[in-house]
Amino acid sequence: MTISGIPKIHTNLLWDLTLLFAILGILYFVFVFFFRNKLSRLALRRKNKREELAPIISNFLFHSPEDSKAEQKEYVELKIEIREYLGDQRFRKIISQILFDLQKDVAGGTRERLFKLYKELELHHDAFQKLESWRWETIAQGILELSEMEVGESYQLIRKFINDRRSVIRKQAELATVSLRSDGIDYLLDTTRHSISEWQQLKLIETLGKRTNYRPPQFKAWLLSQNKDVVLFALRLIKHYNQKGAEPSINELVKHKNDEVRIAAIQCIMDFHFQSAVPVLKKVFWNTSNTVKISILNAISALGSNKDIPFLKEVAKKESSFIVVGKAQSTINAIAPETILPSKDIIDLGGGKDRKDKAIAQNTEELNLNEEGQEATQSEEIEKETDLPEAIEVEDIEFFDEVEIPEPNKAKKIDEPFVPAFELHPIEQEYGSSMDELLGLVSSHGEDFDSSDLMGTYDKISYSEKSKLVSKLGDSKDDRELPLLEYIAANETDSELRFQAFKKIQSIQEDAKDPGKDPSTDGFNVPLEQQSIFYPLYHYTDEIDAKLILLDELIAVGDGRDVPFLQSLLSTEEAPIMKKVKKAIALLKEEKNDLKSRPNSKKEDGVEDNPTEQVGMEEEIPFEKDERIPMELFLLYEELGIESASEPEKKTSPFDFELSQEFFLEMDSNLTTNQNGRNE
């Protein structure tokens, strides 16, 4: 579009539009100003009227037949005056508003008199008229006024609004119905077809609570209602008024189609501690949503016993939702504490099997604590069903079943569970096998380990893993490892690994020939390389960086005993580690030689004789036996006149440096002068 294509706008038209909008603006402001003033004037007039009426109302409220004659006369005059005013609709509105506001601020007898005055002035008829209005806010206001002013006659008029389609009116009517008559709640629960919000339920309960001498009905009657909100409200009321007689009905509601009702019923069951509901809860569990399942598990944790544990284990096993599984596990622990231990991201220290065994033993023990007892077959089923975080295997359970511990003192039933005759400390149980492994007492793979199983998989593993495996097989000193080592020596393509395997085979064979002699151990059956404190730390990680840092530390604080450990690393590790290891060995050996060459070192090993040498790397601290003391202490002795300091033969000894004879002579003369001065 070109500029020439834009239509022309007449300047006159613009001026006309400006004028039009200016006029509209002015009119708008005038309109606002006018109505604002009008409303202000009206409010002011009402305020004045209220102030004018205040003493009259006070007079009415506090009038007594025993008042003086003058007051009686004034009262009658006011009554006549107010009757005249009441003809005016605006006045009626104001006075009913005053009374309505005032009833909120006053209590006791004054409030009662206020309600009486309201009725005497027939102001409630105005409220009745409001109920006939077509405007919802007017009807709601009328209902509120009648209920607050406790106009009992309005009950019949108000209750018909309970099923009004307009929610504000309906809610107001519900509150008024409950407030005006004690049987209002019955009518409400019987007739309401609409939902009752939770907030509204609380308001209704609050309103019921304000009623004096209120005797609640048996709310279980409304548990049969077709309106689910009525059922929910009835459950809430049952709980509020502690009506425990509804146990069978509440238990039955657990089977309700609606989840909200189910949850409310479960909550009720928990609050009232209905243990009879547990079988029902378990029965309905599988056909409910996760939210209900969690509620059921909560209830079981509060009401359940040991006999519910199999069910919970089944839940933990079969459920797909991790929330429900987690809840089931926590419920098991709530019933039988510490049955399930943390398993996620837990480092296996070699006692995994023991831990599983321990868990099973604990479970078995707990299940047998059950008062009713269970048959052995059932116990087996339970154990098979068990799906603890550490997956329990059937073999593990059989292990317990097969072991028989003779107990002559007690005649035990056959189906009684195995109870060990001794108790192991949990830590011992946990780490027993790993300690044994470390000490070389048992095979690292357990009794049933067959190294031939590994041959098939050996070829598939990486070089570093192969290297570790060969090292571990050799370290185990178990001749049962020989087939695998031979297999490696024969089939391994890498010459270094082949050589390692060959060396390990030789070592094991030598050990087998002379079991009493172990060149790599110190007599305590622990290999020398494993005596280093760095050994477990080093094998804890696979990261080369971490290992290099550890080796740096070893160089800094290590001693001669770490050399065998370092030597064991020479044949197994990566190039940077190898380099560092060589350096460390060289440095440690150098330090060892330095220590040997020192004049104070008495023996090469020196362990028994000199404790400072036992440390190895530590500097020997020369220890003088001539009882020399520091110079400051000497001067202090002198100052205080302690005898030992003045003994001439000891004067030469307290110093660990040489002083001239003149210094001591001068000091002696000073000391003598001081002593003489004190004596004088």
Add this chain to the structure above:
Amino acid sequence: MPKRRLLLAEDDHMLASLLKYRLERDGYEVILEYDGKAVKEKLQGEIPDVVISDIMMPYFSGIELVDHLRNSLKSDVPIILISAASNDENIVSAFEMGANDFISKPVSPSELLARVSREIKRHYCT
């Protein structure tokens, strides 16, 4: 016996009027004020025998009024506070400031009278 002078500070005109009427019927002389500022001004001139004050008031709250009476004017006049807000903090701070009594809304005029009477007896007749 001269009439006891009560200062009633309440911003709700209707309730103030009602209480004033009730107190006067019982023989007290009631000075009515509708906001904290007016009460303070009134207190500069003369201290009444009892002060009855709402906590929530324009300009100055009832608690500030107690503080003013006790700390600025150094008066030990009995103070009764009225409030709809029956939260613990208000009540506790009112008593800490030196209020003598507290009454919560809705107010029963008869109860207020009894409390006023008790404070007068306690303060002036012992």
